[in-house]
Amino acid sequence: MSDEKKLTVGDEAPNFTVENQDGKPVSLSDYRGQKVILYFYPAASTPGCTKEACDFNDNLNPFKSAGYTVLGISPDAVSKLKTFQQNQDLNFELLSDADLEVHKAFGAYGLKKLYGREYTGVLRSTFAIDETGKVALALYNVKATGHVLMLRKLLGI
Template sequence: MSRLEPGTPAPDFTLTNDAGEEVTLSGLRGQKVIVYFYPAAMTPGCTKQACDFSDSLDSLQGKGYTVLGISPDKPEKLAKFREKDGLTITLLSDPSKEVLTAWGAFGEKQMYGKTVQGVIRSTFVVGEDGDIEVAQYNVKATGHVAKLKRDLGLE
């Protein structure tokens, strides 16, 4: 499995959001974009992470960042996730896992001492030019957004 590195072009994608609309990464060129991958909507860790990003969205947007959360969940489940937890970030569906795989966010990982295939919780910052500026794999669900903001000098 190949991992993305800072300075490389971000793989483009077009995915469906929770409202059934298509979102294309290259359509956001000229903006800074935080792309994060999470295993499953409505699970404790993923809910905590999504709520942290939603709670920080105003300050992130104030610094010019757009946030995209991507999981293998279908748009209908993402819509329930948004409604249940009052999420304000953009949630995108990748049921084929093609985008997850292209970004190195799907593959072998350790879970409860076993090697399994699954979503690797990962976060990327894509610059205005479309290149990866930050690539973080195996991030923690709790406290990650605060750490990312510190890493980006936003706190």
């Protein structure tokens, strides 16, 4: 399971169409000509994922100024994403990938280790995708806390 293909800089970002928190279809190709930050997180409304989402929300203006649209994606149901977005006052779209197809296409699902135990799950990962749909930055197994600041530094924002 840990042999899932990992994306690297220059790879074509896999296109997908999933529903957002409002049940509306969203495709990565909708953002051609724009830069996108796509981040994968395990579960809405958990402490780490809430901290990460709030960090992205607090940094939306610098990302927008640099031309980036932020999208969060998890295996959560649309209704759970809507509640999460409302409870945290998030000003960006949350995407539902219940069947994990998008996670797997990006290599953001695989073998994890926690306290010596191995299991399969969502690998907290973040991608910067350029205007042509190519991966500009691929970060796997990031920490929920502090990684938005690291991302800004790596992107020069």
